Amino acid sequence: MSAVIAARDVRKTYGDGETAVAALRGVSLTVRPGEYVAIMGASGSGKSTFMHILGCLDVPTAGRYLIDGVDVGRLDERRLALIRNRKIGFVFQTFNLIPRMSALANVELPLAYGGVPSSVRRRRALAALDLVGLSDRKDHEPNRLSGGQQQRVAIARALVTAPTLLLADEPTGNLDSRATAELLDVFDRLHQAGRTIVLITHEQDVARRTGRVIRLVDGRIAEEDHHSSP
Numbered sequence: 001m002s003a004v005i006a007a008r009d010v011r012k013t014y015g016d017g018e019t020a021v022a023a024l025r026g027v028s029l030t031v032r033p034g035e036y037v038a039i040m041g042a043s044g045s046g047k048s049t050f051m052h053i054l055g056c057l058d059v060p061t062a063g064r065y066l067i068d069g070v071d072v073g074r075l076d077e078r079r080l081a082l083i084r085n086r087k088i089g090f091v092f093q094t095f096n097l098i099p100r101m102s103a104l105a106n107v108e109l110p111l112a113y114g115g116v117p118s119s120v121r122r123r124r125a126l127a128a129l130d131l132v133g134l135s136d137r138k139d140h141e142p143n144r145l146s147g148g149q150q151q152r153v154a155i156a157r158a159l160v161t162a163p164t165l166l167l168a169d170e171p172t173g174n175l176d177s178r179a180t181a182e183l184l185d186v187f188d189r190l191h192q193a194g195r196t197i198v199l200i201t202h203e204q205d206v207a208r209r210t211g212r213v214i215r216l217v218d219g220r221i222a223e224e225d226h227h228s229s230p
């Protein structure tokens with residue numbers, strides 16, 4: 001099976017000339033199917049830049065990046081968007097749910113763009129909500145859900161397309177400790193079910209729950225820490 005993520009000497013420079021900023025300075029990383037990985041680093045270390053490249057929201061200035069065996073460096077914007085929609089489920093710090101739409105409708109949305117028939121959409125969205133323990137909140141709009149519940153809806157939305165990679169940027173950044181604990185339980189269950197998860201965090205407690213911690217310092221991988229997940 002090919003690696004989910006294969007990054008080879010990835011570099012990203014913003015701007016040029018005297019104002020150029022080297023945000024990534026040669027990052028190599030392989031993530032295999034089923035791995036649960038945390039990326040840590042201080043502010044400005046390149047975490048978001050790396051996440052944008054891993055999520056096919058941007059392409060490297062130099063180096064190679066393959067997701068699920070597909071070299072994204074050669075793709076135009078339209079094909080990049082296609083890969084993004086097919087292979088990656090995003091979870092953001094700010095949930096990014098659509099207001100005045102039910103939880104179920106929010107989760108169905110990525111399938112609507114993909115032209116899946118409505119009965120199939122509904123069934124898959126219900127299954128995804130069930131996976132995050134929110135079947136009983138399916139008709140609630142986001143403003144009637146707690147932050148932790150909104151983030152679980154966002155995870156259901158990210159999973160409904162059965163992506164190769166679940167990519168989360170500071171998913172617990174806006175949650176209190178109880179909602180954080182619940183969310184980490186959801187990630188544990190997804191990991192046990194064989195999902196490949198990469199999350200970006202600067203919280204040590206969150207990173208500790210994963211099987212592998214990558215530390216970025218000044219655009220480079222400074223160290224890597226493997227341990228068995230609980």
Ligand SMILES: Nc1ncnc2c1ncn2[C@@H]1O[C@H](COP(=O)(O)OP(=O)(O)O)[C@@H](O)[C@H]1O
Pocket residue numbers: 014015021022023041042043044045046047048049050
């Ligand atoms: N769009 C951009 N244009 C110019 N510089 C940027 C841009 N995005 C990030 N940077 C710079 O790249 C470096 C890494 O930023 P970033 O990837 O956001 O780090 P982190 O997410 O770890 O805080 C920083 O020096 C930042 O100022």
Ligand SMILES: [Mg+2]
Pocket residue numbers: 047048049
């Ligand atoms: Mg950032």
